[in-house]
Amino acid sequence: MYYEKNPKAAHDIHELTVKFLDTTMVFLTDAGVFSKKMIDYGSQVLLNNLDLEQGRTLLDVGCGYGPLGLTLGKVFDVNATLIDINSRAIDLAQKNADKNGVKATIFQSDIYENVSDHFDYIISNPPIRAGKAVVHEVISGAFDHLLPNGRLTIVIQKKQGAPSAKAKMEEVFGNCQIIKKDKGYYILESEKVCEQ
Ligand SMILES: C[S@@+](CC[C@H](N)C(=O)[O-])C[C@H]1O[C@@H](n2cnc3c(N)ncnc32)[C@H](O)[C@@H]1O
Numbered sequence: 318m319y320y321e322k323n324p325k326a327a328h329d330i331h332e333l334t335v336k337f338l339d340t341t342m343v344f345l346t347d348a349g350v351f352s353k354k355m356i357d358y359g360s361q362v363l364l365n366n367l368d369l370e371q372g373r374t375l376l377d378v379g380c381g382y383g384p385l386g387l388t389l390g391k392v393f394d395v396n397a398t399l400i401d402i403n404s405r406a407i408d409l410a411q412k413n414a415d416k417n418g419v420k421a422t423i424f425q426s427d428i429y430e431n432v433s434d435h436f437d438y439i440i441s442n443p444p445i446r447a448g449k450a451v452v453h454e455v456i457s458g459a460f461d462h463l464l465p466n467g468r469l470t471i472v473i474q475k476k477q478g479a480p481s482a483k484a485k486m487e488e489v490f491g492n493c494q495i496i497k498k499d500k501g502y503y504i505l506e507s508e509k510v511c512e513q
Contacts, residue, residue: 322425324349324405335384337364338392344382344413350406351381351444359502360384360442363472366497366504369393373437376400376462378428378455379444383410383421389440390419398434400426429458436462439469445477452478456485456507465511470496472504479503 326348333344335356346353352360364385369375371394377386380399387410390397399410399421407425414421426432428451439459443452452473459469469486473479475498483505486493490507497504 321349322402322404324403329353337361337388340388340392342384342388342391343416344384344387345409345416346382347405347409350403350409353382356384357442358500359472359474362497362499362502363440363442363470363504364388367393367438367440367470369395369438371395374398374434374464375438375440376432376434376436378439378441378459380410380423381406381442383413383423385440385442386410386421387413387417387419390414390421391417395438396420396422398422398432398436400424400429400432402427428454429462432462434462435464435467437464437467439463439467441469441471443471443473443482445473449478449481452482453485456482457489459507460489460509463509465509467509468506469509470504470506472502475501475503479505 329348331346375395377399380401386397386399443455486507493507
């Protein structure tokens with residue numbers, strides 16, 4: 318299972334070279350991590366629908382081997398923090414940061430357990446297979462870890478619970494926009510609106 322803390326599957330290292338937003342990235346992947354043979358289509362849709370301000374801070378929740386947080390760190394020059402419960406994913410994300418020359422903070426965490434900072438952006442391709450409760454915790458904990466006017470952006474398939482995730486985001490943030498629909502993948506975004 319890709320969301321285990323310490324996967325025991327025999328290693329099966331692959332190297333993926335991908336071009337996103339005019340930037341070439343190289344990723345090592347392995348057995349026991351999510352989407353090891355190619356970048357997940359939903360993650361690609363999320364990457365292609367974000368516009369971030371240089372120098373801001375970003376948290377990638379459930380980073381896997383790092384395709385989202387590391388690409389965004391490189392393309393937009395944001396200060397990226399990547400977390401995952403899976404130790405093998407964390408080791409790969411660290412290697413991939415070095416491989417792509419991205420300075421990022423990367424550590425193991427069960428959702429937000431080890432996260433003490435606050436961020437301008439939180440993004441996630443959440444772990445649907447870990448269950449709805451985990452996905453909803455990714456959403457509710459994001460509110461507590463965003464700076465005022467920060468944004469949570471997630472990708473989720475309609476058939477895997479986009480309507481329920483949207484309802485949860487509306488409940489927690491008081492707002493949620495569908496910023497893109499592509500082949501059944503929804504990009505959902507909420508802002509932590511703070512009155513001056
Ligand atoms: C759908 S995958 C996305 C991975 C990566 N962001 C990508 O786009 O390829 C979800 C990730 O969440 C991680 N995950 C599962 N449960 C978690 C938890 N409780 N805390 C943190 N990460 C978790 C999994 O290990 C997996 O890497």
